[in-house]
Amino acid sequence: MxxxxxxxxxxxxxxxxxxxxxxxxxxxxxxxxxxxxxxxxxxxxxxxxxxxxxxxxxxxxxxxxxxxxxxxxxxxxxxxxxxxxxxxxxxxxxxxxxxxxxxxxxxxxxxxxxxxxxxxxxxxxxxxxxxxxxxxxxxxxxxxxxxxxxxxxxxxxxxxxxxxxxxxxxxxxxxxxxxxxxxxxxxxxxxxxxxxxxxxxxxxxxxxxxxxxxxxxxxPLLEGLDGVQKMSKSLGNYVGITENPREMYAKLLSISDELMWKYYEFLSTKSLDEIKEAKKGVAEGLLHPKRAKELLALEIVERYHGEDEARRAKENFDLVFAQNEIPSDIVEMTFEEGAWVCAILKESGLCQSTSQARRDIQSGAFRIDQKKMTNEDLKLQKGEYIFQIGKRRFIKIIIKDTKNAT
CATH class of the missing domain: 3.40.50.620 (HUPs)
Known part of the structure; x- marks a missing residue:
């Protein structure tokens, strides 16, 4: 060169x-x-x-x-x-x-x-x-x-x-x-x-x-996933480099087609000529924007987690989104009977605060066992539930029966 x-x-x-x-x-x-x-x-x-x-x-x-x-x-x-x-x-x-x-x-x-x-x-x-x-x-x-x-x-x-x-x-x-x-x-x-x-x-x-x-x-400062404000943990529009590879991959697939090229420029190790060629391919219909985004996400996840984890992240994403299935190895958390749904969302990390949990419920972004939930005052009884925010964030909630606890 x-x-x-x-x-x-x-x-x-x-x-x-x-x-x-x-x-x-x-x-x-x-x-x-x-x-x-x-x-x-x-x-x-x-x-x-x-x-x-x-x-x-x-x-x-x-x-x-x-x-x-x-x-x-x-x-x-x-x-x-x-x-x-x-x-x-x-x-x-x-x-x-x-x-x-x-x-x-x-x-x-x-x-x-x-x-x-x-x-x-x-x-x-x-x-x-x-x-x-x-x-x-x-x-x-x-x-x-x-x-x-x-x-x-x-x-x-x-x-x-x-x-x-x-x-x-x-x-x-x-x-x-x-x-x-x-x-x-x-x-x-x-x-x-x-x-x-x-x-x-x-x-x-x-x-x-x-x-x-x-x-x-x-x-310059890099815009976050929303494409508007700078990437920041406090704004919730970030991708952490120590995040779970599946979460990282899914977040990167969520960015807009326009923002994708800026991420390529700032975060990819591909040369400017290679990026220019990919952009041309998308413009001419030879490369689908989703595939271009997948290649970027794979590159970044592989950098921080290795090739195998990047491949598994893609497979999991395709399974969940293409077939609308729930991942098999999601995190489990246990709460006591009568726990408030918004408090669970906050403590589980699905939402940053109970106020954010209320907003997600009101907007229709929250599901329990794949069914949309709108009751922000819900208190859960004994059982097991799959909580979901948006399309890619899951957690298994186990509610204990406190009356029979010893």
């Missing part, structure tokens, strides 16, 4: 690349000499369970590994104990060291499913920020003015509206930029909301005379 083609894959899906010519030079040098360059991506280990929205950045890191990048996977354990206020109205609650270490380990276990561990190093910024000291911190704060700090969009709006801005909020981007100084990164990746902080790395590398100014690549 030529340097030009490599850059096309590297820039795929990005919203903005600052100093692309520098990246081009790095890739060209790698092609000629085999010398790798440093890619920095920082992660605060505050939410260790990743969903596909998080993996957009990880997929990009994997692409860089193919074309000469060596990843400095930065766990912001020091900054996580401060709390990143970026884009928030208040500082996030700091984590304990034990929470940070536990979350970081879970994070690493998951990212190794995407990244080549031989071409990366996991770093913790406490290694240098703990020893920075007061003199070092004063020197760091002298590298950037308050006027420049107030150029950040959210700071400007809050300053003009009279909302308070803490010193911690000024210091946080300086610390993130200082990470780039220590790591001597050539490229830093991050989301659109991190642009100011990522550019800080360029500024501080120049101020500390590192001898390079990192390029910056900004990646």
């Amino acid at each position: 030529s340097v030009k083609e490599a850059l096309r894959e590297i820039c795929r899906g990005s919203n903005e690349v600052i100093a692309l010519d520098y990246i081009e030079g790095l890739v060209e040098r790698f092609y000629k000499t085999g010398e790798r360059f440093v890619i920095k991506a920082g992660f605060d280990p505050t939410a260790p369970d990743l969903h596909l929205g998080h993996t957009v950045l990880l997929q990009k890191l994997a692409t860089f590994q193919k074309y000469g990048g060596f990843i400095k996977f930065l766990i912001g354990d020091f900054t996580a104990r401060i709390g990143d206020p970026t884009g928030k109205s208040e500082t996030r609650k700091p984590l304990t060291q034990e929470e940070v270490e536990r979350n970081a380990q879970t994070y690493c276990d998951q990212v190794f499913k995407i990244l080549d561990p031989e071409l990366m190093e996991v770093c913790f910024n406490s290694a240098w920020l703990n020893t920075l000291g007061s003199a070092g911190m004063i020197e760091l704060t002298s590298k950037f003015s308050v006027a420049r700090m107030l150029e950040r969009d959210d700071f400007t709006k809050r300053y003009q509206s009279g909302q308070p801005i803490s010193l911690v909020e000024f210091i946080y981007p300086l610390l993130q930029g200082y990470d780039s100084v220590v790591l001597e990164s050539d490229v830093e990746l991050g989301g659109n909301d991190q642009k100011f902080n990522l550019l800080m790395g360029r500024t501080l590398q120049r101020a500390y005379e590192v001898g390079k100014e990192q390029s910056v690549m900004l990646m």
Whole structure:
């Protein structure tokens, strides 16, 4: 693959690349000499369970590994104990060291499913920020003015509206930029909301005379299953990478035909040319959209669960949907007699809350033993029931007879 083609894959899906010519030079040098360059991506280990929205950045890191990048996977354990206020109205609650270490380990276990561990190093910024000291911190704060700090969009709006801005909020981007100084990164990746902080790395590398100014690549947020709002657990429109493979496969089959191509671009390892060919096949009627979606779902489930689990997920999906049958190995949960149906839906995980359970019942999305149920006040008697939300979510509910219990 030529340097030009490599850059096309590297820039795929990005919203903005600052100093692309520098990246081009790095890739060209790698092609000629085999010398790798440093890619920095920082992660605060505050939410260790990743969903596909998080993996957009990880997929990009994997692409860089193919074309000469060596990843400095930065766990912001020091900054996580401060709390990143970026884009928030208040500082996030700091984590304990034990929470940070536990979350970081879970994070690493998951990212190794995407990244080549031989071409990366996991770093913790406490290694240098703990020893920075007061003199070092004063020197760091002298590298950037308050006027420049107030150029950040959210700071400007809050300053003009009279909302308070803490010193911690000024210091946080300086610390993130200082990470780039220590790591001597050539490229830093991050989301659109991190642009100011990522550019800080360029500024501080120049101020500390590192001898390079990192390029910056900004990646967009991935829409969730609804195709409207960003993927988020709180919105319930996510696909977790540790989810049951059958659930993951079924969720991916539920996305719209239009959203499918965006998922291909951000989540698939297929080249842009291969995706273009598939899209052409769908447009010309040579490839059914459902089959294109199946291929995407199989690829993603196989990445996180293996080929056998991906195959079984597809077989189960086809059985349930094509033949309208109930899966044979669904999860069982036991409740006491008289349990309220909405409470069961919440505690079983089929719904996030009793309010959501009521809405699902009212909308006709809830079935018991394949019969639509509309009574949101129902209390169950002794017996066994198959609960179902929508077309793909099942759970077996066993109601005990509390009167005869010993």
